[in-house]
Amino acid sequence: MSQEDLLKKMSNVPEPTLRRLPWYLSNAKLLKQRGERYVSSTQISKEINIDSSQIAKDLSYVHISGRTRVGYEIDQLIDVLEDFLGFTKIHKAFLFGVGNLGGALLQDSGLSQFGLEIVAAFDINPLLVGTRMNGIPIYSTDEFEQRLAECQVQIGVLTVPIEIAQQITDRMVQGGLRAIWNFTPFRIRVPEEIVVQNTSLYAHLALMFNRLTAYNQSE
Amino acid sequence: MSQEDLLKKMSNVPEPTLRRLPWYLSNAKLLKQRGERYVSSTQISKEINIDSSQIAKDLSYVHISGRTRVGYEIDQLIDVLEDFLGFTKIHKAFLFGVGNLGGALLQDSGLSQFGLEIVAAFDINPLLVGTRMNGIPIYSTDEFEQRLAECQVQIGVLTVPIEIAQQITDRMVQGGLRAIWNFTPFRIRVPEEIVVQNTSLYAHLALMFNRLTAYNQSE
Numbered sequence A, B: 001m002s003q004e005d006l007l008k009k010m011s012n013v014p015e016p017t018l019r020r021l022p023w024y025l026s027n028a029k030l031l032k033q034r035g036e037r038y039v040s041s042t043q044i045s046k047e048i049n050i051d052s053s054q055i056a057k058d059l060s061y062v063h064i065s066g067r068t069r070v071g072y073e074i075d076q077l078i079d080v081l082e083d084f085l086g087f088t089k090i091h092k093a094f095l096f097g098v099g100n101l102g103g104a105l106l107q108d109s110g111l112s113q114f115g116l117e118i119v120a121a122f123d124i125n126p127l128l129v130g131t132r133m134n135g136i137p138i139y140s141t142d143e144f145e146q147r148l149a150e151c152q153v154q155i156g157v158l159t160v161p162i163e164i165a166q167q168i169t170d171r172m173v174q175g176g177l178r179a180i181w182n183f184t185p186f187r188i189r190v191p192e193e194i195v196v197q198n199t200s201l202y203a204h205l206a207l208m209f210n211r212l213t214a215y216n217q218s219e
Helices: A003-010 A015-033 A041-048 A052-061 A074-084 A100-107 A141-150 A162-175 A201-217 B003-010 B015-033 B041-048 B052-061 B074-084 B100-107 B141-150 B162-175 B201-217
Strands: A091-096 A116-123 A136-140 A155-158 A179-182 A195-198 B091-096 B116-123 B136-140 B155-158 B179-182 B195-198
Touching: A015 A041, A015 A052, A015 A074, A015 B162, A015 B201, A041 A052, A091 A100, A091 A141, A091 A162, A100 A116, A100 B100, A116 A141, A136 A141, A141 A162, A155 A162, A162 A179, A162 B015, A179 B201, A195 B201, A201 B015, A201 B179, A201 B195, B015 B041, B015 B052, B015 B074, B041 B052, B091 B100, B091 B141, B091 B162, B100 B116, B116 B141, B136 B141, B141 B162, B155 B162, B162 B179
Parallel strands: A091 A116, A091 A155, A116 A136, A155 A179, A179 A195, B091 B116, B091 B155, B116 B136, B155 B179, B179 B195
Antiparallel strands: none
16 A cells, blocks of 8 residues: 555545644644633634635544634644644654754754654764764664664654765665655655655755745846 | 746746755766766656656756757756755845754754855844854844844744744844745745745654554554
8 A cells, every 4th residue: 555545544634734734733822822712713714824614624634623603622722733743642763864954953852842752863973973962872873773673763864965865764664664754855765655754954945045036036 | 926926937947846956956966976977867767756757847947958868967967956946156044043943953054055054043032142053143133123234134044932933024024034934833924025935844743743653553
């Protein structure tokens, strides 16, 4: 079964909906901080500029429904969304490649608030191996299989140079990791049952530069 | 003119193409390291699993065409793509919010290799104001307008807590910034001529967790 089919069968939530749910969550958190107890899809709609019928439809996927006149209870909305998005459960991860970006991600303690805990990092640089960054141990890449045997980890964060991106990916898959968060600008190949999430900061930069150039030239 | 129209008029490159170009660039860099001089769209196609006719079409947008039998000259391909994607020009930026993620981005010197140079950061925390991180000065948010007057900056990186995301956005826009790289999970509102690039790491995490859960449940 392909990854797409799996997703369809098990969760039935369209990807555009999944991408919007975190916006509703952050909006609900904000309203809670302001002391609100209930929110309607019309209110959310005004705040974040998405059609209110779309919001109601999206929220029906996570099995939450508003009450007539008062709308959604904010506490419940936050709980359900955080749970559904996987932010309340800790997902352990290994990080591969402690360069600029890898090191930055190790420093970002905010990830654990959203359910991702990087428990160990791997690199080949002898100056890094054996040290810790933000409390997270850095091991030699050679130790990966052994460390994996010691702890339940399913996720690998890929921040290596592009020339070894595929090689490290293959090793992660062979070792038994099931999801790869790929920060490299390289398009990695994996068996179809492996989950890949591409987050290329550089591709996003290119999109932004391109639009900005268009804007500057239009003046 | 809306942002979409502007983009259409000035660059005429569809967003899916823009998203694929960095993959071709990283692939070309890899082949260069291996000592190759030419590459065909068929070869790129095999490497990154995208239809070769699509690759040829994408590359025609950046005004580069392959030669019969030998294909694209790799050095030229790299130069043209880096230039087109804006990676060869330095785009100065201000960063707002030196928390976990903001601090991590200040540490990531890799961004400057892709054309983004964060020249100053802003925060309200008195323990941070007046210090430097990775050589980048951190000023009080109150100083933003004054600092902007001193240097040509068009881009703001937004890494503040969600409760002040809109307020800081409004201030960036009023000050004269033209593009916002939004790392918060908050959907900011801006005038239509302002470029917004959303990069929500947490939304990406949610997508990955959701697929992983579907996969685990399918066994």
